[in-house]
Amino acid sequence: MYITKSTNYKQKNSMKDTFFIKKTIELAKKGLGETSPNPCVGAILVKNGKIIGKGWHKKAGGPHAEIIAIDDCGKRGEKTEGSTLYVSLSPCCHYGKTGPCTEAIIDAKISKVVAAMSDPNPLCHNTTTIFKKHNIEYTVGIMEQQARELNAPYLKYITTGLPYITLKMALSLNEKISGQQGPYITCFESRKYVHKLRRNVDAVLVGINTILADNPHLNVRHVKGKNPKKIILDSSLKIHFDSAVLRDGNALIITTKKTSEKQKNLLSKKAEIIVVENIKNLKKILTLLADTGIRHILVEGGKKVAESFLQHQIVDKMVVFIAPIIIKKGIDFSLASLKWKEKKIKKIGTDILWEGSLFPKNKTDEKKIKKSREKNRNKKRNHER
Numbered sequence: 001m002y003i004t005k006s007t008n009y010k011q012k013n014s015m016k017d018t019f020f021i022k023k024t025i026e027l028a029k030k031g032l033g034e035t036s037p038n039p040c041v042g043a044i045l046v047k048n049g050k051i052i053g054k055g056w057h058k059k060a061g062g063p064h065a066e067i068i069a070i071d072d073c074g075k076r077g078e079k080t081e082g083s084t085l086y087v088s089l090s091p092c093c094h095y096g097k098t099g100p101c102t103e104a105i106i107d108a109k110i111s112k113v114v115a116a117m118s119d120p121n122p123l124c125h126n127t128t129t130i131f132k133k134h135n136i137e138y139t140v141g142i143m144e145q146q147a148r149e150l151n152a153p154y155l156k157y158i159t160t161g162l163p164y165i166t167l168k169m170a171l172s173l174n175e176k177i178s179g180q181q182g183p184y185i186t187c188f189e190s191r192k193y194v195h196k197l198r199r200n201v202d203a204v205l206v207g208i209n210t211i212l213a214d215n216p217h218l219n220v221r222h223v224k225g226k227n228p229k230k231i232i233l234d235s236s237l238k239i240h241f242d243s244a245v246l247r248d249g250n251a252l253i254i255t256t257k258k259t260s261e262k263q264k265n266l267l268s269k270k271a272e273i274i275v276v277e278n279i280k281n282l283k284k285i286l287t288l289l290a291d292t293g294i295r296h297i298l299v300e301g302g303k304k305v306a307e308s309f310l311q312h313q314i315v316d317k318m319v320v321f322i323a324p325i326i327i328k329k330g331i332d333f334s335l336a337s338l339k340w341k342e343k344k345i346k347k348i349g350t351d352i353l354w355e356g357s358l359f360p361k362n363k364t365d366e367k368k369i370k371k372s373r374e375k376n377r378n379k380k381r382n383h384e385r
């Protein structure tokens with residue numbers, strides 16, 4: 001095959017772009033679990049093929065990745081003038097908790113910007129125009145899929161107003177989700193994996209029956225990381241005052257008007273309480289939670305809560321552990337009821353792990369979800385970036 005000089009040049013350039021963008025995604029991952037409600041972002045500055053500065057966004061309210069990379073250049077005694085900025089999400093152009101990155105890029109005399117994907121936040125729509133006006137070459141869309149996966153919770157909130165939902169379930173071989181086998185169905189490696197999931201979300205959500213049956217802590221113990229907020233759906237405030245989940249003051253109980261003021265006052269010393277009209281209206285509750293900054297929720301059951309989330313079709317990621325045990329008496333859950341869109345299967349300790357996303361129940365539902373996302377796309381969301 002004959003390759004023209006220009007095609008060859010383009011190929012080389014795109015290979016170089018992919019190489020550096022991959023590095024920005026790796027850097028961005030260092031912020032996982034720490035940057036919410038902001039996205040995870042990594043940035044690298046390159047001049048004459050050499051990395052002269054790098055950085056990643058560490059915490060909401062703190063400097064953006066691009067600014068850290070520019071500062072890093074200064075610390076290394078390098079000049080940013082004429083360099084290329086690689087970044088895993090398009091630079092912001094508005095005043096949030098920090099100034100716009102586009103201004104810092106212009107001031108640093110950076111001549112080219114390559115972004116993995118563009119930020120769908122309407123506040124960031126002017127970036128292309130600003131770069132054009134200042135003669136900064138701008139390319140978007142390198143390793144976009146990987147960049148999207150990394151910031152799926154942020155992207156879901158910006159486009160729908162809802163938090164990203166990961167639903168975790170643990171079952172025995174004969175499809176029971178609890179029984180008389182002691183507190184755990186799964187092996188230690190699976191439980192450690194759950195703690196990794198907890199570390200990377202804003203909140204863990206369970207129903208009151210799980211609290212009454214297992215008295216879980218729902219915190220991060222087997223890995224390093226911050227504890228998520230614990231959300232408990234408890235329509236009639238059945239929770240015990242000395243429940244393990246209330247010990248660290250990081251719980252949020254969602255209840256209804258049918259509970260007494262006395263009960264609420266007593267519990268408000270131990271947890272935040274939100275009163276809703278209808279505890280079954282999950283979308284309304286989730287919108288409320290998302291607007292308080294909760295952008296990724298790990299739903300940890302039990303059966304009633306899991307089925308309710310599945311019926312509402314608001315599960316983005318499904319995580320199912322299957323343990324090689326048989327439970328004689330327990331609560332049934334049919335694995336065949338899950339219609340997988342895509343699924344990864346792996347062995348974890350002595351268990352099997354299924355991880356992936358589900359199909360909407362039918363085509364009309366798929367259309368409805370698409371339509372509602374389009375309708376919501378241009379709404380200005382409450383977020384700090």
Ligand code: ZN
Pocket residue numbers: 064066091092093099100101102
């Ligand atoms: Zn920025």
